[in-house]
Amino acid sequence: MTEMSSNSGSGGGATGRIGIGLELDATHLKILEVLRDNGRVSVSALAERVGISRANAYTRFEALRADGVIRRFTAEIDHQRAGLGIVALIFVTVRQQMWRQFRAQLAQMPEVEYCAITTGQHDAMIQVRMADVAEVHAMVTERLANIPAVKATETVFILDEVLRRPYVLPSDRERDRGRGAPRRPGPSPSSDPEQGQGQGQGLPLGKMRFVGAAEGRAALRDAT
Amino acid sequence: MTEMSSNSGSGGGATGRIGIGLELDATHLKILEVLRDNGRVSVSALAERVGISRANAYTRFEALRADGVIRRFTAEIDHQRAGLGIVALIFVTVRQQMWRQFRAQLAQMPEVEYCAITTGQHDAMIQVRMADVAEVHAMVTERLANIPAVKATETVFILDEVLRRPYVLPSDRERDRGRGAPRRPGPSPSSDPEQGQGQGQGLPLGKMRFVGAAEGRAALRDAT
DNA sequence: GTTGAAATTAGTACGAA
DNA sequence: TTCGTACTAATTTCAAC
Numbered sequence: 449m450t451e452m453s454s455n456s457g458s459g460g461g462a463t464g465r466i467g468i469g470l471e472l473d474a475t476h477l478k479i480l481e482v483l484r485d486n487g488r489v490s491v492s493a494l495a496e497r498v499g500i501s502r503a504n505a506y507t508r509f510e511a512l513r514a515d516g517v518i519r520r521f522t523a524e525i526d527h528q529r530a531g532l533g534i535v536a537l538i539f540v541t542v543r544q545q546m547w548r549q550f551r552a553q554l555a556q557m558p559e560v561e562y563c564a565i566t567t568g569q570h571d572a573m574i575q576v577r578m579a580d581v582a583e584v585h586a587m588v589t590e591r592l593a594n595i596p597a598v599k600a601t602e603t604v605f606i607l608d609e610v611l612r613r614p615y616v617l618p619s620d621r622e623r624d625r626g627r628g629a630p631r632r633p634g635p636s637p638s639s640d641p642e643q644g645q646g647q648g649q650g651l652p653l654g655k656m657r658f659v660g661a662a663e664g665r666a667a668l669r670d671a672t
Numbered sequence: 673m674t675e676m677s678s679n680s681g682s683g684g685g686a687t688g689r690i691g692i693g694l695e696l697d698a699t700h701l702k703i704l705e706v707l708r709d710n711g712r713v714s715v716s717a718l719a720e721r722v723g724i725s726r727a728n729a730y731t732r733f734e735a736l737r738a739d740g741v742i743r744r745f746t747a748e749i750d751h752q753r754a755g756l757g758i759v760a761l762i763f764v765t766v767r768q769q770m771w772r773q774f775r776a777q778l779a780q781m782p783e784v785e786y787c788a789i790t791t792g793q794h795d796a797m798i799q800v801r802m803a804d805v806a807e808v809h810a811m812v813t814e815r816l817a818n819i820p821a822v823k824a825t826e827t828v829f830i831l832d833e834v835l836r837r838p839y840v841l842p843s844d845r846e847r848d849r850g851r852g853a854p855r856r857p858g859p860s861p862s863s864d865p866e867q868g869q870g871q872g873q874g875l876p877l878g879k880m881r882f883v884g885a886a887e888g889r890a891a892l893r894d895a896t
Numbered sequence: 897g898t899t900g901a902a903a904t905t906a907g908t909a910c911g912a913a
Numbered sequence: 914t915t916c917g918t919a920c921t922a923a924t925t926t927c928a929a930c
Contacts, residue, residue, distance in 0.1 A: 620782035
Protein backbone atom coordinates (compact mmCIF):
# COMPACT_ATOMS: atom_id res chain seq x y z
CA MET A 449 0.00 0.00 0.00
CA THR A 450 0.88 3.63 -0.33
CA GLU A 451 3.00 3.34 -3.40
CA MET A 452 3.71 6.65 -5.02
CA SER A 453 3.98 6.70 -8.74
CA SER A 454 4.71 10.37 -9.03
CA ASN A 455 7.67 11.65 -10.97
CA SER A 456 7.52 8.49 -12.97
CA GLY A 457 8.23 8.93 -16.68
CA SER A 458 11.25 11.14 -17.17
CA GLY A 459 14.03 10.80 -14.69
CA GLY A 460 13.80 13.87 -12.60
CA GLY A 461 10.45 15.24 -11.67
CA ALA A 462 11.80 18.48 -13.01
CA THR A 463 8.54 19.84 -14.29
CA GLY A 464 7.14 21.41 -11.20
CA ARG A 465 4.14 22.71 -13.02
CA ILE A 466 1.03 23.49 -11.13
CA GLY A 467 -2.57 22.71 -11.81
CA ILE A 468 -2.74 19.54 -13.82
CA GLY A 469 -6.49 19.50 -13.96
CA LEU A 470 -7.09 21.98 -11.18
CA GLU A 471 -5.85 25.50 -10.98
CA LEU A 472 -4.92 26.26 -7.42
CA ASP A 473 -5.62 29.78 -6.29
CA ALA A 474 -4.92 31.54 -3.04
CA THR A 475 -8.06 30.16 -1.46
CA HIS A 476 -7.09 26.62 -2.27
CA LEU A 477 -3.73 27.09 -0.66
CA LYS A 478 -5.36 28.59 2.38
CA ILE A 479 -7.59 25.57 2.65
CA LEU A 480 -4.59 23.28 2.43
CA GLU A 481 -2.86 25.31 5.08
CA VAL A 482 -5.72 24.89 7.52
CA LEU A 483 -6.07 21.22 6.69
CA ARG A 484 -2.42 20.65 7.29
CA ASP A 485 -2.62 21.88 10.84
CA ASN A 486 -5.91 20.25 11.62
CA GLY A 487 -7.01 17.50 9.31
CA ARG A 488 -10.18 16.92 11.28
CA VAL A 489 -11.78 20.33 11.10
CA SER A 490 -15.32 20.33 9.88
CA VAL A 491 -15.87 21.92 6.54
CA SER A 492 -17.94 24.56 8.28
CA ALA A 493 -15.08 25.57 10.53
CA LEU A 494 -12.76 25.41 7.55
CA ALA A 495 -14.96 27.81 5.64
CA GLU A 496 -14.96 30.21 8.53
CA ARG A 497 -11.21 30.16 8.93
CA VAL A 498 -10.54 30.61 5.25
CA GLY A 499 -13.16 33.28 4.90
CA ILE A 500 -15.51 31.71 2.39
CA SER A 501 -19.00 30.33 2.51
CA ARG A 502 -19.69 26.76 3.52
CA ALA A 503 -20.98 25.72 0.12
CA ASN A 504 -17.85 27.08 -1.48
CA ALA A 505 -15.72 25.29 1.05
CA TYR A 506 -17.50 22.03 0.32
CA THR A 507 -17.03 22.46 -3.39
CA ARG A 508 -13.34 23.26 -3.13
CA PHE A 509 -12.73 20.61 -0.54
CA GLU A 510 -14.25 17.96 -2.77
CA ALA A 511 -12.38 19.25 -5.79
CA LEU A 512 -9.05 19.09 -4.00
CA ARG A 513 -9.80 15.58 -2.87
CA ALA A 514 -11.08 14.38 -6.23
CA ASP A 515 -8.23 15.94 -8.13
CA GLY A 516 -5.70 14.24 -5.94
CA VAL A 517 -4.13 17.35 -4.49
CA ILE A 518 -5.17 15.99 -1.14
CA ARG A 519 -4.11 12.39 -1.13
CA ARG A 520 -5.55 11.38 2.18
CA PHE A 521 -6.01 12.40 5.75
CA THR A 522 -3.93 10.86 8.42
CA ALA A 523 -2.95 11.03 12.07
CA GLU A 524 0.55 11.97 13.06
CA ILE A 525 1.61 9.80 15.94
CA ASP A 526 4.44 9.76 18.43
CA HIS A 527 6.43 6.77 17.28
CA GLN A 528 8.30 6.56 20.53
CA ARG A 529 5.10 6.06 22.42
CA ALA A 530 3.78 3.63 19.88
CA GLY A 531 6.78 1.42 20.49
CA LEU A 532 8.93 2.22 17.49
CA GLY A 533 11.52 4.57 18.89
CA ILE A 534 14.43 3.71 16.63
CA VAL A 535 14.74 5.41 13.26
CA ALA A 536 17.36 4.56 10.71
CA LEU A 537 18.26 5.60 7.21
CA ILE A 538 19.49 2.91 4.88
CA PHE A 539 21.20 4.08 1.75
CA VAL A 540 20.94 1.45 -0.91
CA THR A 541 22.90 0.82 -4.06
CA VAL A 542 20.66 -0.93 -6.54
CA ARG A 543 21.83 -3.24 -9.27
CA GLN A 544 21.06 -1.70 -12.60
CA GLN A 545 17.96 -2.91 -14.39
CA MET A 546 16.58 -4.44 -11.28
CA TRP A 547 14.62 -1.42 -10.21
CA ARG A 548 11.27 -2.95 -10.75
CA GLN A 549 12.09 -5.83 -8.49
CA PHE A 550 13.51 -3.48 -5.91
CA ARG A 551 10.34 -1.46 -5.81
CA ALA A 552 8.16 -4.51 -5.65
CA GLN A 553 10.09 -5.92 -2.72
CA LEU A 554 9.96 -2.64 -0.92
CA ALA A 555 6.23 -2.42 -1.17
CA GLN A 556 6.13 -5.67 0.80
CA MET A 557 7.94 -4.19 3.76
CA PRO A 558 5.54 -2.49 6.15
CA GLU A 559 8.31 -1.24 8.40
CA VAL A 560 9.60 1.03 5.66
CA GLU A 561 8.23 4.48 6.23
CA TYR A 562 9.81 6.28 3.33
CA CYS A 563 11.79 5.39 0.25
CA ALA A 564 13.15 7.76 -2.34
CA ILE A 565 15.37 7.40 -5.37
CA THR A 566 18.24 9.84 -5.09
CA THR A 567 21.15 11.21 -6.97
CA GLY A 568 24.53 10.96 -5.33
CA GLN A 569 26.67 8.10 -4.20
CA HIS A 570 23.75 5.82 -3.50
CA ASP A 571 20.67 5.08 -5.49
CA ALA A 572 17.95 5.08 -2.90
CA MET A 573 17.30 6.07 0.66
CA ILE A 574 15.04 4.05 2.92
CA GLN A 575 13.76 5.20 6.26
CA VAL A 576 12.71 2.53 8.70
CA ARG A 577 11.21 2.65 12.15
CA MET A 578 11.87 -0.16 14.57
CA ALA A 579 11.49 -1.09 18.19
CA ASP A 580 15.19 -1.50 18.81
CA VAL A 581 18.57 -1.37 17.14
CA ALA A 582 18.72 -5.12 16.76
CA GLU A 583 15.72 -5.05 14.50
CA VAL A 584 17.40 -2.58 12.22
CA HIS A 585 20.30 -4.94 12.04
CA ALA A 586 18.00 -7.82 11.18
CA MET A 587 16.23 -5.72 8.61
CA VAL A 588 19.41 -4.79 6.81
CA THR A 589 21.28 -8.06 6.97
CA GLU A 590 18.42 -10.51 6.61
CA ARG A 591 15.75 -8.78 4.64
CA LEU A 592 17.43 -6.22 2.44
CA ALA A 593 20.45 -8.37 1.80
CA ASN A 594 18.13 -11.07 0.49
CA ILE A 595 16.88 -8.86 -2.29
CA PRO A 596 18.98 -9.55 -5.39
CA ALA A 597 18.44 -6.01 -6.57
CA VAL A 598 20.26 -4.67 -3.55
CA LYS A 599 23.95 -4.45 -4.24
CA ALA A 600 25.09 -2.64 -1.13
CA THR A 601 23.69 -0.77 1.83
CA GLU A 602 24.89 1.80 4.28
CA THR A 603 23.05 2.36 7.52
CA VAL A 604 22.87 5.55 9.51
CA PHE A 605 20.90 6.06 12.68
CA ILE A 606 18.78 9.03 13.49
CA LEU A 607 19.62 10.36 16.90
CA ASP A 608 16.96 13.00 17.03
CA GLU A 609 14.21 14.26 14.82
CA VAL A 610 14.47 17.99 15.08
CA LEU A 611 11.63 18.99 12.85
CA ARG A 612 8.90 17.36 10.86
CA ARG A 613 6.21 19.12 8.95
CA PRO A 614 3.31 17.27 7.39
CA TYR A 615 4.04 19.00 4.14
CA VAL A 616 5.32 22.27 2.87
CA LEU A 617 3.19 24.66 0.91
CA PRO A 618 4.27 27.28 -1.58
CA SER A 619 2.70 29.89 0.65
CA ASP A 620 5.06 29.00 3.46
CA ARG A 621 7.84 30.73 1.68
CA GLU A 622 6.20 34.11 1.78
CA ARG A 623 6.88 34.24 5.49
CA ASP A 624 10.63 34.47 5.18
CA ARG A 625 11.05 36.83 2.32
CA GLY A 626 14.00 39.13 2.73
CA ARG A 627 15.86 37.07 5.24
CA GLY A 628 18.96 35.77 3.58
CA ALA A 629 17.34 34.53 0.41
CA PRO A 630 16.83 37.45 -1.92
CA ARG A 631 14.63 36.35 -4.80
CA ARG A 632 16.77 37.09 -7.75
CA PRO A 633 14.59 37.69 -10.78
CA GLY A 634 16.24 35.07 -12.90
CA PRO A 635 14.97 31.61 -13.67
CA SER A 636 12.52 31.45 -10.77
CA PRO A 637 9.39 33.31 -11.74
CA SER A 638 7.75 32.58 -8.42
CA SER A 639 7.44 36.15 -7.36
CA ASP A 640 3.67 36.26 -7.37
CA PRO A 641 2.64 36.15 -3.74
CA GLU A 642 -0.43 34.07 -4.31
CA GLN A 643 -0.10 31.37 -6.88
CA GLY A 644 2.97 31.82 -9.00
CA GLN A 645 4.83 28.54 -9.12
CA GLY A 646 6.56 28.35 -12.42
CA GLN A 647 9.13 25.93 -13.59
CA GLY A 648 12.30 27.63 -14.78
CA GLN A 649 14.79 25.04 -13.67
CA GLY A 650 18.04 23.51 -14.61
CA LEU A 651 20.08 26.66 -15.07
CA PRO A 652 22.18 27.78 -12.15
CA LEU A 653 23.65 24.53 -10.99
CA GLY A 654 27.18 25.70 -11.44
CA LYS A 655 27.78 26.77 -7.90
CA MET A 656 26.25 23.75 -6.24
CA ARG A 657 28.29 21.02 -4.74
CA PHE A 658 26.50 18.49 -6.81
CA VAL A 659 27.09 14.83 -6.49
CA GLY A 660 26.65 12.88 -9.65
CA ALA A 661 24.92 9.55 -9.59
CA ALA A 662 27.02 6.88 -7.94
CA GLU A 663 30.38 8.37 -8.70
CA GLY A 664 31.66 8.65 -5.18
CA ARG A 665 32.19 11.64 -3.00
CA ALA A 666 35.37 13.55 -3.32
CA ALA A 667 36.65 15.92 -0.70
CA LEU A 668 33.89 18.44 -1.20
CA ARG A 669 33.53 20.54 1.82
CA ASP A 670 31.96 23.94 1.28
CA ALA A 671 29.06 25.34 -0.60
CA THR A 672 30.68 28.46 -1.95
CA MET B 673 6.27 25.55 14.46
CA THR B 674 6.31 21.81 14.57
CA GLU B 675 9.49 21.43 16.51
CA MET B 676 10.01 17.97 17.87
CA SER B 677 11.72 17.72 21.18
CA SER B 678 11.67 13.97 21.35
CA ASN B 679 14.79 11.98 22.01
CA SER B 680 16.18 15.04 23.67
CA GLY B 681 18.24 14.38 26.76
CA SER B 682 20.64 11.54 26.11
CA GLY B 683 22.07 11.29 22.68
CA GLY B 684 20.34 8.36 21.16
CA GLY B 685 16.69 7.75 21.74
CA ALA B 686 17.65 4.25 22.63
CA THR B 687 14.92 3.59 25.13
CA GLY B 688 12.11 2.43 22.96
CA ARG B 689 9.89 1.74 25.89
CA ILE B 690 6.20 1.85 25.43
CA GLY B 691 3.47 3.44 27.42
CA ILE B 692 4.87 6.41 29.22
CA GLY B 693 1.61 7.28 30.84
CA LEU B 694 -0.63 5.18 28.67
CA GLU B 695 -0.46 1.48 28.11
CA LEU B 696 -1.27 0.73 24.52
CA ASP B 697 -3.21 -2.44 23.97
CA ALA B 698 -4.36 -4.11 20.78
CA THR B 699 -7.43 -1.93 20.57
CA HIS B 700 -5.37 1.23 20.75
CA LEU B 701 -3.20 0.04 17.91
CA LYS B 702 -6.25 -0.83 15.89
CA ILE B 703 -7.58 2.65 16.41
CA LEU B 704 -4.28 4.13 15.28
CA GLU B 705 -4.33 1.90 12.25
CA VAL B 706 -7.74 3.14 11.19
CA LEU B 707 -6.82 6.74 11.91
CA ARG B 708 -3.70 6.44 9.83
CA ASP B 709 -5.61 5.49 6.74
CA ASN B 710 -8.45 7.89 7.30
CA GLY B 711 -7.80 10.67 9.72
CA ARG B 712 -11.23 12.14 9.18
CA VAL B 713 -13.41 9.23 10.18
CA SER B 714 -16.04 10.05 12.71
CA VAL B 715 -15.55 8.43 16.06
CA SER B 716 -18.74 6.51 15.43
CA ALA B 717 -17.37 4.95 12.28
CA LEU B 718 -14.09 4.38 14.05
CA ALA B 719 -15.85 2.47 16.82
CA GLU B 720 -17.62 0.33 14.28
CA ARG B 721 -14.44 -0.52 12.40
CA VAL B 722 -12.50 -1.33 15.52
CA GLY B 723 -15.33 -3.27 17.06
CA ILE B 724 -15.97 -1.31 20.22
CA SER B 725 -18.76 0.87 21.47
CA ARG B 726 -18.98 4.52 20.63
CA ALA B 727 -18.46 5.60 24.21
CA ASN B 728 -15.35 3.48 24.46
CA ALA B 729 -14.07 4.82 21.19
CA TYR B 730 -14.50 8.37 22.43
CA THR B 731 -12.68 7.60 25.65
CA ARG B 732 -9.75 5.94 23.94
CA PHE B 733 -9.60 8.51 21.19
CA GLU B 734 -9.38 11.29 23.71
CA ALA B 735 -6.82 9.40 25.76
CA LEU B 736 -4.58 8.87 22.76
CA ARG B 737 -4.84 12.51 21.88
CA ALA B 738 -4.33 13.80 25.42
CA ASP B 739 -1.41 11.48 26.05
CA GLY B 740 0.35 12.66 22.93
CA VAL B 741 0.38 9.36 21.13
CA ILE B 742 -1.57 11.11 18.42
CA ARG B 743 0.23 14.35 17.81
CA ARG B 744 -2.15 15.86 15.32
CA PHE B 745 -4.23 15.18 12.29
CA THR B 746 -3.13 16.32 8.92
CA ALA B 747 -3.78 16.11 5.22
CA GLU B 748 -1.33 14.40 2.93
CA ILE B 749 -1.05 16.39 -0.22
CA ASP B 750 0.45 15.90 -3.65
CA HIS B 751 3.38 18.28 -3.58
CA GLN B 752 3.76 18.19 -7.30
CA ARG B 753 0.27 19.52 -7.76
CA ALA B 754 0.72 22.07 -5.04
CA GLY B 755 3.64 23.55 -6.91
CA LEU B 756 6.58 22.12 -4.99
CA GLY B 757 7.72 19.31 -7.19
CA ILE B 758 11.41 19.36 -6.37
CA VAL B 759 12.65 17.48 -3.34
CA ALA B 760 16.20 17.55 -2.11
CA LEU B 761 18.18 16.15 0.76
CA ILE B 762 20.84 18.35 2.25
CA PHE B 763 23.35 16.65 4.47
CA VAL B 764 24.82 19.12 6.88
CA THR B 765 27.99 19.11 8.91
CA VAL B 766 27.43 21.20 12.00
CA ARG B 767 30.11 23.04 13.89
CA GLN B 768 30.42 21.56 17.32
CA GLN B 769 28.70 23.37 20.15
CA MET B 770 26.57 25.33 17.77
CA TRP B 771 23.72 22.90 17.75
CA ARG B 772 21.34 25.15 19.55
CA GLN B 773 21.82 27.88 17.00
CA PHE B 774 21.48 25.40 14.20
CA ARG B 775 18.16 24.20 15.50
CA ALA B 776 16.88 27.68 16.09
CA GLN B 777 17.73 28.74 12.55
CA LEU B 778 16.10 25.68 11.12
CA ALA B 779 12.86 26.34 12.89
CA GLN B 780 12.73 29.59 10.97
CA MET B 781 12.78 27.90 7.60
CA PRO B 782 9.31 26.95 6.49
CA GLU B 783 10.53 25.20 3.38
CA VAL B 784 12.24 22.55 5.46
CA GLU B 785 10.01 19.54 5.67
CA TYR B 786 12.16 17.28 7.78
CA CYS B 787 15.37 17.52 9.74
CA ALA B 788 17.05 14.77 11.66
CA ILE B 789 20.33 14.44 13.52
CA THR B 790 22.17 11.41 12.21
CA THR B 791 25.21 9.30 12.80
CA GLY B 792 27.56 8.85 9.91
CA GLN B 793 29.66 11.17 7.86
CA HIS B 794 27.34 14.10 8.29
CA ASP B 795 25.60 15.41 11.35
CA ALA B 796 22.13 16.22 10.09
CA MET B 797 19.89 15.58 7.15
CA ILE B 798 17.46 18.19 5.91
CA GLN B 799 14.69 17.55 3.44
CA VAL B 800 13.40 20.51 1.51
CA ARG B 801 10.63 20.92 -1.01
CA MET B 802 10.88 23.61 -3.65
CA ALA B 803 9.30 24.77 -6.84
CA ASP B 804 12.42 24.34 -8.92
CA VAL B 805 16.04 23.36 -8.78
CA ALA B 806 17.19 26.94 -8.67
CA GLU B 807 15.45 27.45 -5.38
CA VAL B 808 17.29 24.53 -3.86
CA HIS B 809 20.47 26.15 -4.99
CA ALA B 810 19.46 29.44 -3.41
CA MET B 811 18.45 27.68 -0.25
CA VAL B 812 21.79 25.94 0.14
CA THR B 813 24.12 28.68 -0.92
CA GLU B 814 22.33 31.71 0.43
CA ARG B 815 20.37 30.57 3.41
CA LEU B 816 22.14 27.57 4.85
CA ALA B 817 25.57 28.94 4.10
CA ASN B 818 24.71 32.02 6.10
CA ILE B 819 24.23 30.02 9.26
CA PRO B 820 27.50 30.03 11.19
CA ALA B 821 26.66 26.67 12.68
CA VAL B 822 26.72 25.08 9.25
CA LYS B 823 30.23 23.96 8.39
CA ALA B 824 29.53 22.11 5.17
CA THR B 825 26.66 20.77 3.14
CA GLU B 826 26.11 18.13 0.55
CA THR B 827 23.04 18.17 -1.63
CA VAL B 828 21.32 15.22 -3.21
CA PHE B 829 18.18 15.35 -5.27
CA ILE B 830 15.27 13.02 -4.99
CA LEU B 831 14.32 11.69 -8.38
CA ASP B 832 11.28 9.76 -7.28
CA GLU B 833 9.47 9.08 -4.09
CA VAL B 834 8.72 5.41 -4.23
CA LEU B 835 6.89 5.03 -0.98
CA ARG B 836 5.67 7.14 1.86
CA ARG B 837 3.65 5.96 4.78
CA PRO B 838 2.16 8.35 7.28
CA TYR B 839 3.72 6.34 10.05
CA VAL B 840 4.57 2.79 10.84
CA LEU B 841 2.91 0.87 13.59
CA PRO B 842 4.25 -2.05 15.55
CA SER B 843 1.34 -4.10 14.30
CA ASP B 844 2.49 -3.64 10.74
CA ARG B 845 5.28 -6.07 11.31
CA GLU B 846 2.99 -8.97 12.02
CA ARG B 847 2.08 -9.05 8.37
CA ASP B 848 5.46 -10.17 7.16
CA ARG B 849 6.44 -12.70 9.72
CA GLY B 850 8.38 -15.57 8.29
CA ARG B 851 9.45 -13.89 5.11
CA GLY B 852 13.18 -13.48 5.30
CA ALA B 853 13.38 -12.11 8.82
CA PRO B 854 13.21 -14.94 11.30
CA ARG B 855 12.68 -13.52 14.77
CA ARG B 856 15.63 -14.83 16.63
CA PRO B 857 14.84 -15.00 20.34
CA GLY B 858 17.78 -12.92 21.37
CA PRO B 859 17.79 -9.32 22.44
CA SER B 860 14.50 -8.48 20.80
CA PRO B 861 11.67 -9.58 23.08
CA SER B 862 9.05 -8.31 20.71
CA SER B 863 7.47 -11.64 20.03
CA ASP B 864 4.09 -10.81 21.52
CA PRO B 865 1.78 -10.24 18.59
CA GLU B 866 -0.20 -7.55 20.28
CA GLN B 867 1.78 -5.15 22.34
CA GLY B 868 5.22 -6.44 23.11
CA GLN B 869 7.74 -3.72 22.38
CA GLY B 870 10.74 -4.20 24.56
CA GLN B 871 14.01 -2.41 24.44
CA GLY B 872 16.93 -4.82 24.35
CA GLN B 873 19.26 -2.74 22.27
CA GLY B 874 22.89 -2.06 21.80
CA LEU B 875 24.08 -5.64 21.59
CA PRO B 876 24.43 -7.11 18.14
CA LEU B 877 25.99 -4.26 16.27
CA GLY B 878 29.02 -6.27 15.33
CA LYS B 879 27.87 -7.30 11.90
CA MET B 880 26.51 -3.96 10.85
CA ARG B 881 28.32 -1.72 8.49
CA PHE B 882 28.19 1.06 10.97
CA VAL B 883 29.41 4.50 10.22
CA GLY B 884 30.74 6.39 13.18
CA ALA B 885 29.93 10.04 13.60
CA ALA B 886 31.76 12.23 11.12
CA GLU B 887 34.72 9.99 10.60
CA GLY B 888 34.41 9.53 6.89
CA ARG B 889 33.34 6.57 4.90
CA ALA B 890 35.85 3.94 4.03
CA ALA B 891 35.37 1.46 1.24
CA LEU B 892 32.48 -0.30 2.90
CA ARG B 893 30.41 -2.11 0.41
CA ASP B 894 28.38 -5.02 1.72
CA ALA B 895 26.21 -5.78 4.65
CA THR B 896 27.47 -9.22 5.45
C1' DG C 897 -20.72 32.32 -4.90
C1' DT C 898 -23.74 33.19 -0.83
C1' DT C 899 -27.23 32.62 2.72
C1' DG C 900 -30.82 30.10 5.41
C1' DA C 901 -33.60 26.06 6.95
C1' DA C 902 -34.36 20.92 7.25
C1' DA C 903 -32.41 16.41 7.91
C1' DT C 904 -28.91 13.81 9.41
C1' DT C 905 -25.12 12.83 12.11
C1' DA C 906 -21.83 13.66 15.70
C1' DG C 907 -20.70 14.46 20.54
C1' DT C 908 -22.02 14.16 25.60
C1' DA C 909 -23.87 12.35 29.81
C1' DC C 910 -25.79 9.16 32.21
C1' DG C 911 -27.02 4.46 34.33
C1' DA C 912 -26.41 -0.63 33.90
C1' DA C 913 -23.75 -4.72 33.15
C1' DT D 914 -13.75 -0.68 32.06
C1' DT D 915 -17.09 -1.19 28.75
C1' DC D 916 -21.64 -0.91 26.75
C1' DG D 917 -26.23 1.04 25.55
C1' DT D 918 -29.39 4.69 25.37
C1' DA D 919 -31.25 9.27 25.55
C1' DC D 920 -30.22 14.11 25.09
C1' DT D 921 -27.94 18.12 23.12
C1' DA D 922 -25.22 20.39 19.78
C1' DA D 923 -23.16 20.50 15.58
C1' DT D 924 -22.52 19.47 10.77
C1' DT D 925 -23.98 18.44 6.09
C1' DT D 926 -27.26 18.78 2.49
C1' DC D 927 -30.37 21.15 -0.31
C1' DA D 928 -32.97 24.78 -1.47
C1' DA D 929 -33.65 29.66 -3.03
C1' DC D 930 -31.36 34.11 -3.61
